[in-house]
Amino acid sequence: MLAASPVLAEGTSTVETPAMTPASTSAPNASDLLFEKPQMKNVPPGTKLTYAYLRRSGISKGPFGPPMDDTIKLGVEPGKTADGRDIRVEMFSGANRFPAGPFEDMPGNPVMTLFLEHHLMDMARVLSANPRYIKNAIRKGLRDNATVTPTTVDYQGQKVPAWRVETQPFVDDRMKERMRGLENIRYTFVTSDAVPGELVSIEAQSKTADGGELLEEKLTYVPNAG
Numbered sequence: 001m002l003a004a005s006p007v008l009a010e011g012t013s014t015v016e017t018p019a020m021t022p023a024s025t026s027a028p029n030a031s032d033l034l035f036e037k038p039q040m041k042n043v044p045p046g047t048k049l050t051y052a053y054l055r056r057s058g059i060s061k062g063p064f065g066p067p068m069d070d071t072i073k074l075g076v077e078p079g080k081t082a083d084g085r086d087i088r089v090e091m092f093s094g095a096n097r098f099p100a101g102p103f104e105d106m107p108g109n110p111v112m113t114l115f116l117e118h119h120l121m122d123m124a125r126v127l128s129a130n131p132r133y134i135k136n137a138i139r140k141g142l143r144d145n146a147t148v149t150p151t152t153v154d155y156q157g158q159k160v161p162a163w164r165v166e167t168q169p170f171v172d173d174r175m176k177e178r179m180r181g182l183e184n185i186r187y188t189f190v191t192s193d194a195v196p197g198e199l200v201s202i203e204a205q206s207k208t209a210d211g212g213e214l215l216e217e218k219l220t221y222v223p224n225a226g
Contacts, residue, residue, distance in 0.1 A: 030146035050225035079105035141169025160194035
């Protein structure tokens with residue numbers, strides 16, 4: 001999350017080109033794509049998925065805390081059903097460690113929810129807001145006001161089809177005057193069936209009118225991290 005457009009971990013990157021698109025030619029609903037698919041079914045038991053996490057903010061007095069550069073790791077084991085997986089979570093390390101999981105017979109990728117829940121807790125604290133209000137606004141933005149466009153990503157030396165989801169849920173929010181400039185925050189998700197766990201990246205980004213960084217927060221799948 002160091003630039004206006006995603007810069008992914010080595011081995012995985014987005015490529016804006018219509019040359020390849022996901023198998024379905026019609027764009028799926030954003031909420032269904034992110035939270036209703038059995039994303040873990042393409043992850044063999046015994047796999048460990050690693051995601052690089054980055055957060056930084058230029059807001060004065062540092063309400064989001066110091067810059068954070070860490071990882072979230074998922075240990076994947078067989079679940080009770082064909083698509084489900086039992087998942088152990090290592091959410092950050094050292095002093096950043098955050099309790100999460102485990103998850104039993106989980107068909108979806110829990111890192112989606114883990115990222116968003118951690119993000120909305122920070123947002124609620126910084127804005128002195130009700131976390132439920134923020135959560136509902138993001139959920140509504142993904143359900144009713146998101147764009148879903150085909151793209152491709154570079155994965156292990158090949159271009160594979162992907163979906164890019166974008167939403168700005170607070171732009172027209174009735175409480176946006178209380179958001180310290182963060183009402184323009186944009187959420188971007190990139191997913192691909194070809195990537196284990198399907199999640200390629202999540203980004204939450206807000207800038208001032210002159211380009212100053214209010215918040216840059218990103219989660220990126222790290223291929224072959226072990």
